[in-house]
Amino acid sequence: MRAWMGIIGLACAFGVQAAPKVAVTDLAYQERVEQYIHMVSASSNSNASMYHANASSSYSEFESSQSYIEQTELRKFSGDIKGEILKSGMFQLVQGTPYTAKAKQDVYDVIARIKAGNYKGADYVLFGTLSDIDFQRDITSIDNTNSYSAILGLTLVADFSLINTRTYEITSAFTAMGEGQDTKLVNSQDVRVSLNRPRVVREVSKELGMDVARQLKEQLVGVMPDQERAPMRNNLPPDEPAQILR
Amino acid sequence: MRLKLLAALATATLLAGCATPPPPAPGSAASKVVVMGKLSNIDIGPMRVARENGFMTVKVSLTNTSRSNKTMFYRFAWLGNDGFPVASEESWKTLSLYGSQSTVLPAIAPVPQATDFRIEVQAQ
Numbered sequence: 001m002r003a004w005m006g007i008i009g010l011a012c013a014f015g016v017q018a019a020p021k022v023a024v025t026d027l028a029y030q031e032r033v034e035q036y037i038h039m040v041s042a043s044s045n046s047n048a049s050m051y052h053a054n055a056s057s058s059y060s061e062f063e064s065s066q067s068y069i070e071q072t073e074l075r076k077f078s079g080d081i082k083g084e085i086l087k088s089g090m091f092q093l094v095q096g097t098p099y100t101a102k103a104k105q106d107v108y109d110v111i112a113r114i115k116a117g118n119y120k121g122a123d124y125v126l127f128g129t130l131s132d133i134d135f136q137r138d139i140t141s142i143d144n145t146n147s148y149s150a151i152l153g154l155t156l157v158a159d160f161s162l163i164n165t166r167t168y169e170i171t172s173a174f175t176a177m178g179e180g181q182d183t184k185l186v187n188s189q190d191v192r193v194s195l196n197r198p199r200v201v202r203e204v205s206k207e208l209g210m211d212v213a214r215q216l217k218e219q220l221v222g223v224m225p226d227q228e229r230a231p232m233r234n235n236l237p238p239d240e241p242a243q244i245l246r
Numbered sequence: 247m248r249l250k251l252l253a254a255l256a257t258a259t260l261l262a263g264c265a266t267p268p269p270p271a272p273g274s275a276a277s278k279v280v281v282m283g284k285l286s287n288i289d290i291g292p293m294r295v296a297r298e299n300g301f302m303t304v305k306v307s308l309t310n311t312s313r314s315n316k317t318m319f320y321r322f323a324w325l326g327n328d329g330f331p332v333a334s335e336e337s338w339k340t341l342s343l344y345g346s347q348s349t350v351l352p353a354i355a356p357v358p359q360a361t362d363f364r365i366e367v368q369a370q
Contacts, residue, residue, distance in 0.1 A: 236300025236358050245275040245293040 019089065023096035023122035024082050026073035027158050028107045029130035034067040071107040073099045074130055076201065077156060077178065080209025081126070088213050090220065094122040114165050124162050124171065126212075131157040131175065137195075139186070146188050152195035153181035154204050160212060162220075172219035178208030275306075280323075282368040287312035288343065290367070302355040304363055310343035317342050317370045322353045324360035332359045 039062040046055035075098070085091055096119040105112040110127045119125050136153040161173040180203025182196045270276035275293045291307040302324070310316050319338045326332040333356045343349060355363070 237297065239299065240297035242294050242296035245273065245278065245295060 019092050020123040021094045021121060022085065022091040022124040022126055022162070023094045023119040024078055024085065024126045025096060025110075025128055026075050026078050026098060027128045027130040028071070028073050028099065030069055030071040030107065032067055033070045035065070037062070037064045037066075039063075071099075072101070073107065074133075077158075077205045077208055078128070080205045081128075081212045082209075084209040084213035085126075085216070088217055090217070091124070094119065096122065096125065110161075110163060111168055114163070114168075119165060122165055124164055126160060126162050126216075128158045128160045131159050133157075136181075142185075148186045148188070150184045150186045150193045150195060151181055152183075152197065152200055153179070154200045155179050156204050156208060158208065160215075162216065172216060174212075174215040174219065176208055176211040176215060178204040178206070178211065180204040180207065278364055280364050280366045282366060285318070285367055285369045287314075288316055288318055288367075288369065290365075291348075295363075300358045302358075302360045302363065304353045304355075304365075306351045306353075306365055307348065308341070308343065308351060309348040310346055313345040315342065315344050318367055319370070320351065320365060320367045323364045323366060324355045324357065325362040325364065326359050327361050329362070333357050 040060075042057070042059045044055070044057035047053070082093055086093060097117075099107050099113075105116060108129065110125065113119070114125060133156045134154070136151070136155070138151045138153075139148050140151070141148050156178045157175060158177075159173075159175050162171045163169070164171060180200040182200050184193055184195060186193050275290065278293060279290050287310060289309040289311050291309060293307070294303075294305040296303050304322070308318075318341050320341060321336040321338050323331055323335070324333045341349070341351070351365075353363075353365075
């Protein structure tokens with residue numbers, strides 16, 4: 001009886017053991033910001049009376065060009081990453097302090113940010129940096145018709161590292177990509193075509209989240225479900241082996 | 247009296263036997279063939295059915311059992327799960343078979359929704 005109670009107690013203890021907590025950062029990036037200021041101010045003033053006349057004019061010009069590197073975080077694409085991580089059930093999520101203009105550290109210096117207490121309560125930080133983001137807008141003609149297809153595409157690539165907040169060990173690291181596009185068939189009579197930009201952004205976000213969760217699972221658990229190994233292309237039905245009818 | 251009854255019964259049985267041939271077994275090669283008119287001396291043999299790259303592919307073997315050359319017309323009808331066509335009607339194609347020649351007719355469904363097919367044939 002006691003042995004059974006002990007076993008049940010042990011099982012409960014393992015069951016209660018919670019998943020590790022992870023904080024997901026927004027995608028860090030830096031960009032060069034250039035400012036050009038050209039200010040011209042001119043004024044003239046004159047007055048005249050019967051015996052007296054005066055006139056004055058002033059002109060001043062100011063020109064300045066300034067460029068600096070701005071570091072910040074892209075706040076748009078992390079929602080689906082968090083969602084997919086929650087769905088996988090491997091981690092609990094903790095909200096970290098976002099990087100704002102007031103922050104003193106380097107956005108890429110994740111150790112300094114962990115030490116500064118930006119990710120309190122997290123066992124791991126999923127640190128993402130933006131590698132590339134590109135909008136494409138193409139119009140291609142369709143052969144033998146007077147129609148065109150207008151395409152708006154967005155591709156985003158980001159680097160991710162899962163960092164242990166105590167030992168700073170990188171548990172997994174990968175590059176994930178999200179792609180989305182909106183296509184419309186356009187006739188030569190169509191005056192204006194507006195492609196659905198928000199839908200493209202949502203598609204990219206969703207794909208990025210799924211790719212992150214898939215690669216995390218692959219690197220941490222080491223197993224991939226069969227259906228994820230060969231993604232379905234174009235929604236075609238799966239192949240069937242040949243059978244001979246007689 | 248008994249003799250008459252037996253004779254009537256035998257005639258009725260014979261007539262019933264001659265009326266219509268039994269329908270081909272479902273799933274057999276014969277169940278996929280629709281002969282329009284009369285197709286003589288052309289034997290439609292085994293068929294290879296598969297789904298490759300998402301599309302249904304069919305190969306039908308044909309044999310000219312006579313020694314003379316034969317010309318036949320054929321077309322495929324592609325059906326969905328509900329047994330109704332999923333693609334527009336194909337045009338008729340001609341096929342010439344030399345005396346005693348065997349050949350294989352390949353076909354690919356034009357749409358991935360096709361799950362079944364019929365080959366319609368008619369001889370000249």
